Every structure is written in structure tokens, then in C-alpha cells.
Amino acid sequence: MTIDELRAKAAERQQTCTQIKKMIVSRLDLEIEPDWITDDQPLFGRGLELDSLDVLELYVAIEAEFGVALYDSEMAVFGSVSRLADEVNPQLKAAA
Amino acid sequence: MTTVLAHAHPGDTVYGQVGDASVPLRFAGLSAEYQVLRDRAAVLDLSGHRLIEISGPAAVDFAQRLLARDVEYLTSERCMMSLVLDDAGQVVDQVLAFGRENGLLLESSVGAGTRLIEHLRANNDEGVEITDRSGDLTVLGLEGPYAWxxxxxxxxxxxxxxxxxxxxxxxxNDVEIIFARTGFTGEYGYQMIVPIESAADLWRAALEHVAAAGQEALELAMLEVRQPIPRLETAGGVNVIEIGANWLVDVTKDEFVGKEAVLAAFESGQGRRTVGFSGGDTVPEPGARVLAGGEDVGEVVLAVRSVGLGATLGLARVDAELAAAGLEFTVEGVDVTTLTSPYIVPKSWSIPII
Structure with missing residues (x-):
């Protein structure tokens, strides 16, 4: 791949990650800018410190925003924003 | 600083100097210790973590100013991981802060105690008491999917x-200890702060149930879940944003040392970003160049042989526009792929405590 193709591929993932971060901040009413959350940041326990109630909120938000139902998914999909991006935008995983 | 548990370790334990501490790197071998940590549970000698007591009427105000996260209401029933920054926003250390009746107890990262205590004393405008408790207390850890x-x-x-x-x-065992649910590896994790004279007894008691894991297995497991390893990730004058440790900083706090510099770095959008990568059989050294489409876009921060992945696993710091998973880079002529964190899913995430 050329560097321009790599940049385009990275931009697609970063765009999805940004969309997820905005959704998290909005839905959970966090007092931070979405970009303060990093793509690799853990979401549960350490990291963003989400709890099980937050997860329920995110399930609903993800379905509304991306049309993807994650209710039966393993907790690993919430391992990071980037991991979540793979789930809500399967093209990212397919292209990896 | 030699581990206070040295006399309790097997004779063939391999030690290494990490910052100001001599720590057990391996007991039975990296692969075996890693498997124990990821599949069952391991006991950890964390005596290379310095314990520093902050006390006095202004202890909380002092800690609130020096720590990058909000510890104002940290009770004696809570602990919290936070970065400690200098005025330039660079990482002094990553600490575990325990709320105490008379102030706080700070646990440094491995081998960073001297640097941390010097920084605290140099910034002691409040006149708090800063006491190195490592002469009478030490830390043991338990981590793994069955540590509970x-x-x-x-x-x-x-x-x-x-x-x-x-x-x-x-x-x-009639000894007062501080017990905490913590964790560095994504697995269930616990820490026990124990008087030094009882540490060997607790260590041996733990070994009746689990095997020991050394610093190498611990740091590999930390890397796999993107838990920052300060001693390996903060060299070269990089800032918090470049490390990707934003979550250990609370920018909603009114004030703390390094806040202005961190916000300036964040708002500028400049600098590089850190991303995980895997691939190949060779382990590149820190500083090895990272190429994308033939262009130099960054460098390797650290790399190891991952037991879990069966391949090289590392962190690279690259141009921000290329800091994303799923990209093909080249490191020292070897093709590598950038990864989505966590690089290994901890077994604890699917095992309930019963």
C-alpha cells in the first residue's frame, strides 16, 4: 500500500472511532471532549471506568446510532473504542 | 533497592535492575509464568514499588495539586491510579493512590520511587510530611482469572x-494489612500492603495456592491490555497525549501540576501517537524506524515476544494520521500490522467471581 492509501484507511477507522467517542460522551453525559478518549483506552474498570449500567445505555445508543445490536456480544467488544469500531463498522475488520 | 523477599525466592531467580530497584524478572521462565498469570493466578513480588506516605493537615490539598486525577474525596476505602506530571506535562510516575485517615499513601511504579519522592519533596509548597514507608511496608500482588x-x-x-x-x-495471620482490588493486566487483580517482617510469610502462604510470576511476565501482560508501563514508554520527552495515557489524567480538575502543558499538547494536535503492532519473529529495539509505504513515519517504543500471540508484540509511536489499527507497516524489513487494543482478551472478562 502507498502511504496515501494507508492514510485513507487510517482515516476511515479514526472517523468511526470519533463517532463512537461523541456517542459515549453524549449518552453518558461525560464532561470531557470526545477526542480526549483515546482509541485504545480501556472502557471498563480502569480507563473510562464504565459500569454495567453504562453498558446498557451504550447497547441502546449503538443500535440507534449504528444499527448494530450487540446485546449478546462478549464484553471484549467494549475492550476499547477501536475494538468497538470493528463491531459497528465491520468493513474495518474486513479490511484489516 | 533489593527486594525484601529475596531470601524467600528460589535460588535460581533471575533478578534485574529496574530504575532504583532490583526486582525478580523470572522465577520459572517467562512462558510458564505468563501462562499461569493468564490462565490461573500468580503471586507478584511488587516490592520494587515504593510506598510514600503523605500526611499532615494539607496532605489532600498537596496530593490534589500533584496528582493528575481527582483525589480530593479519596476515602480510606478507595484507591486510584493516576499520573504524576511535571510542569512540562511529562510523566514523573504512574502511582496508585490510597486514601488514608491521615492523608494518602502513594505506591510508585516499579523502580521509580526515588524519582517520585524527589519530585514530591521539590514541590512541597504545603509543608506536608512526606515519608518513605518502604522501610517497613511492602507490596504483594495477585493477578489472574482465578485470583479471586x-x-x-x-x-x-x-x-x-x-x-x-x-x-x-x-x-x-494476626497482621494488619491493606488489601485492595486493583490490577495491571486486565485480569482479576489484588494488592496486599504488608509489614516487611510478615511479607515472606504471606509470600510463602500464597505460593501454597499459586505460582509466582516475575516482572517480565507482568509487563508482557500489561502491554497486552495497553496498561502503560511508565519506565518503557515515557523516555524521550514525550507527553501524555503521545503516550496515549489520557485516561490517567483528569482534565476536568481545576488545577494540577502539568495541566496547562497537557491541555496545550492536546489542543495543538501535534506530535505522534502510540499504536500497538504485531508481526515477524525478530524483536526490534526501541528506536527502530517504522516505515509506511516506504516513508519513515515513526519509531518503535518497545517490543517483546508475546507468548499469547506467538509473535512479536510492540508499541510504535507514529504520525497521528497513521495511528490506527489494521495498517501494514515495516519495521527493520519485517512486515507488521497495527492492532486493536486489547491485544489479548483477558480471560477474567468472561469468568465471574463465584
Whole structure:
């Protein structure tokens, strides 16, 4: 791949990650800018410190925003924003 | 600083100097220790973590100013991981802060105690008491998907289900210890702060239930879940944003040392970003160049042989526009792929405490 193709591929993932971060901040009413959350940041326990109630909120938000139902998914999909991006935008995983 | 548990370790333990501490790197071999940590539970000698007591009327104000996260209401039943920054926003250390009746107890990262205590003393505008407690207290850890079971057999099953970052002052074998639910590896994790004279007894008691894991296995498991390893990730004058440790900084706090510099770095959008990568059989050295489409776009921060992945696993710091998973880079002529974190999913995420 050329560097321009790599940049385009990275931009697609970063765009999805940004969309997820905005959704998290909005839905959970966090007092931070979405970009303060990093793509690799853990979401549960350490990291963003989400709890099980937050997860329920995110399930609903993800379905509304991306049309993807994650209710039966393993907790690993919430391992990071980037991991979540793979789930809500399967093209990212397919292209990896 | 030599580990206070050296006399309790096997004779063939391999030690290494990490910052100001001599720590056990390996006991039975990296692969075996890693498997124990990821599949069952391991006991950890964390005596290379310095314990520093902050006390006096202004202790909380001092800690609130020096730590990058909000510790104003940190009770004696809670602990919290936070970065400590200098005025330039660079990482002095990553600490675990325990709320105490008379102030706080700070646990440094491995081998960073001297640097941390010097920084605290140099910034002691409030006139608090800063006491190095490493002469009388030390730290043992338990981590693994079944560490909770070990807690039950070793101390008290009730403690195993403490919430994350909860702390309990308890008694083991007639000795007062501070017990905390913590964790560095994504697995169930616990720490026990224990008087030095009882540490070897607790270590041996733990070994009746689990095997020991050394610093190499611990740091590999930390890397796999993108838990920052300060001693390996903060060299070269990089800032918090470049490291990707934003979550250890609370920018909603009114004030703390380094805040202005961190915000300036964040708002500028400049600098590089850190991303994980895997691939190849060789382990590149820190500083090895990272190429994308033939262009130099960054460098390797650290790399190891991952037992879990069966391949090289590392972190690279690259141009921000290329800091994303799923990209093909080249490092020292070897093709590598950038990864989505966590690089290994901890077994604890699918095993409930029962």
C-alpha cells in the first residue's frame, strides 16, 4: 500500500472511532471532549471506568446510532473504542 | 533497592535492575509464568514499588495539586491510579493512590520511587510530611482469572468480590494489612500492603495456592491490555497525549501540576501517537524506524515476544494520521500490522467471581 492509501484507511477507522467517542460522551453525559478518549483506552474498570449500567445505555445508543445490536456480544467488544469500531463498522475488520 | 523477599525466592531467580530497584524478572521462565498469570493466578513480588506516605493537615490539598486525577474525596476505602506530571506535562510516575485517615499513601511504579519522592519533596509548597514507608511496608500482588479464589483461600472470600479500586484494612495471620482490588493486566487483580517482617510469610502462604510470576511476565501482560508501563514508554520527552495515557489524567480538575502543558499538547494536535503492532519473529529495539509505504513515519517504543500471540508484540509511536489499527507497516524489513487494543482478551472478562 502507498502511504496515501494507508492514510485513507487510517482515516476511515479514526472517523468511526470519533463517532463512537461523541456517542459515549453524549449518552453518558461525560464532561470531557470526545477526542480526549483515546482509541485504545480501556472502557471498563480502569480507563473510562464504565459500569454495567453504562453498558446498557451504550447497547441502546449503538443500535440507534449504528444499527448494530450487540446485546449478546462478549464484553471484549467494549475492550476499547477501536475494538468497538470493528463491531459497528465491520468493513474495518474486513479490511484489516 | 533489593527486594525484601529475596531470601524467600528460589535460588535460581533471575533478578534485574529496574530504575532504583532490583526486582525478580523470572522465577520459572517467562512462558510458564505468563501462562499461569493468564490462565490461573500468580503471586507478584511488587516490592520494587515504593510506598510514600503523605500526611499532615494539607496532605489532600498537596496530593490534589500533584496528582493528575481527582483525589480530593479519596476515602480510606478507595484507591486510584493516576499520573504524576511535571510542569512540562511529562510523566514523573504512574502511582496508585490510597486514601488514608491521615492523608494518602502513594505506591510508585516499579523502580521509580526515588524519582517520585524527589519530585514530591521539590514541590512541597504545603509543608506536608512526606515519608518513605518502604522501610517497613511492602507490596504483594495477585493477578489472574482465578485470583479471586486464591484471595478466598488465603485471606477472606468476602474480599475477593470488592469493587474495582476498593480498599479494605484487614488482618491476615494476626497482621494488619491493606488489601485492595486493583490490577495491571486486565485480569482479576489484588494488592496486599504488608509489614516487611510478615511479607515472606504471606509470600510463602500464597505460593501454597499459586505460582509466582516475575516482572517480565507482568509487563508482557500489561502491554497486552495497553496498561502503560511508565519506565518503557515515557523516555524521550514525550507527553501524555503521545503516550496515549489520557485516561490517567483528569482534565476536568481545576488545577494540577502539568495541566496547562497537557491541555496545550492536546489542543495543538501535534506530535505522534502510540499504536500497538504485531508481526515477524525478530524483536526490534526501541528506536527502530517504522516505515509506511516506504516513508519513515515513526519509531518503535518497545517490543517483546508475546507468548499469547506467538509473535512479536510492540508499541510504535507514529504520525497521528497513521495511528490506527489494521495498517501494514515495516519495521527493520519485517512486515507488521497495527492492532486493536486489547491485544489479548483477558480471560477474567468472561469468568465471574463465584
Amino acid at each position: 479464589g486464591v484471595v478466598g483461600r488465603l485471606i477472606d472470600g468476602e474480599l475477593a468480590s470488592l469493587p474495582f479500586e476498593a480498599v479494605s484494612d484487614t488482618v491476615w
